[in-house]
Amino acid sequence: MNAPKKLVIASRESALALWQAQYIQSRLQALYPETEVKILGMTTTGDQILDSPLARIGGKGLFVKELEQALADGRADLAVHSMKDVPMHLPPGFALAAIGEREDPRDAFVSNDYASLDSLPEGSVVGTSSLRRQSQLQARFPGLKVESLRGNLQTRLRKLDEGQYAAIILAAAGLKRLGLEARIRECIDPEASIPAVGQGALGIEINASRHDLLEVLAPLNHAQTAACVEAERGMSRALAGSCQVPLGAYAQQHGESLSMTGFVASIDGRELLRETAQGPVDQPDALGQALAAKLVARGADRILAALAHD
Numbered sequence: 001m002n003a004p005k006k007l008v009i010a011s012r013e014s015a016l017a018l019w020q021a022q023y024i025q026s027r028l029q030a031l032y033p034e035t036e037v038k039i040l041g042m043t044t045t046g047d048q049i050l051d052s053p054l055a056r057i058g059g060k061g062l063f064v065k066e067l068e069q070a071l072a073d074g075r076a077d078l079a080v081h082s083m084k085d086v087p088m089h090l091p092p093g094f095a096l097a098a099i100g101e102r103e104d105p106r107d108a109f110v111s112n113d114y115a116s117l118d119s120l121p122e123g124s125v126v127g128t129s130s131l132r133r134q135s136q137l138q139a140r141f142p143g144l145k146v147e148s149l150r151g152n153l154q155t156r157l158r159k160l161d162e163g164q165y166a167a168i169i170l171a172a173a174g175l176k177r178l179g180l181e182a183r184i185r186e187c188i189d190p191e192a193s194i195p196a197v198g199q200g201a202l203g204i205e206i207n208a209s210r211h212d213l214l215e216v217l218a219p220l221n222h223a224q225t226a227a228c229v230e231a232e233r234g235m236s237r238a239l240a241g242s243c244q245v246p247l248g249a250y251a252q253q254h255g256e257s258l259s260m261t262g263f264v265a266s267i268d269g270r271e272l273l274r275e276t277a278q279g280p281v282d283q284p285d286a287l288g289q290a291l292a293a294k295l296v297a298r299g300a301d302r303i304l305a306a307l308a309h310d
Contacts, residue, residue, distance in 0.1 A: 003216070004216060008038050008040050008076045009076065009080055010042060010076035010080075013043055016174045019177050019178060020202055021080045024080050025039060064079070068094055080203070081205060083203040088233055088240075093209070094205055096203050099221060099230075100202040100220055100221070101222035102173075103172075105195045106172045107195065109186040112161065113166065115186065123144070125145045125164075127148070132247060133193065134246065135246035136248075153175070156168055194249065198233065201229050227251075231288045234292075235249045235260070235287075238288060239264060240304065244307065247265070258279055258284060260287060263295075266307070271299075273295055275294040275295050276291070
């Protein structure tokens with residue numbers, strides 16, 4: 001294989017997105033020392049509209065559209081995303097070339113005054129941008145007040161430090177990647193807060209016509225993480241999941257099999273269905289579909305239909 005002379009990585013310009021792009025840049029530079037690897041920083045629609053909940057303005061796809069445009073018109077060769085921001089159906093003409101090894105997939109409880117969710121007094125205001133977190137929080141702690149929290153990681157922490165919230169819930173992976181692990185008071189067990197589909201994993205997207213890049217990027221693919229994330233995405237796809245829908249899934253590999261827990265809930269958490277399923281590691285999408293079918297059998301389609309009409 002001839003290493004390319006130059007590779008351009010499209011990335012959002014938040015500190016976390018740039019960390020992720022620089023991490024992939026350093027991996028590629030180590031693999032291909034002769035290749036010039038550059039980063040094209042971009043501001044996406046999702047970064048610009050901060051006064052509305054993500055679910056209301058069109059979902060997480062708003063964080064990838066501009067990067068895909070850069071791939072389509074040849075300004076960039078690859079784009080690096082948090083897998084939890086990647087829509088379940090990629091637009092025609094795009095493909096995922098690799099999924100990197102997963103960082104901590106858990107949600108993190110961050111507070112200046114309280115050590116854990118259990119210690120929050122009733123009526124405390126908790127900030128999160130995620131319907132998935134909100135529904136699970138309200139199911140476990142109906143006395144808490146959950147309010148929308150948008151912005152990049154530093155903005156969210158600043159709002160907490162200004163006293164706008166008693167606590168906020170963030171992805172542990174982002175805090176760890178930016179060296180902010182000390183802000184985490186408690187990592188929430190995935191059984192108590194089922195993570196977002198793909199949480200903690202990085203995805204590398206390319207123009208589907210760029211077959212030359214598949215071999216170049218293959219060493220960055222982590223097979224175990226890729227199987228788990230594909231199973232989670234399979235469930236979400238089967239349920240037509242987006243960030244307008246409170247759902248989550250978490251798969252783990254055990255030898256030759258995958259086990260996965262998934263849930264669907266109403267936004268207020270009063271209805272929350274969770275199921276588990278197991279399947280062979282080489283059929284992750286089938287496992288996702290099987291778990292989705294179990295949830296539908298329990299009434300998930302009714303919950304989803306009600307959400308669609310809200």
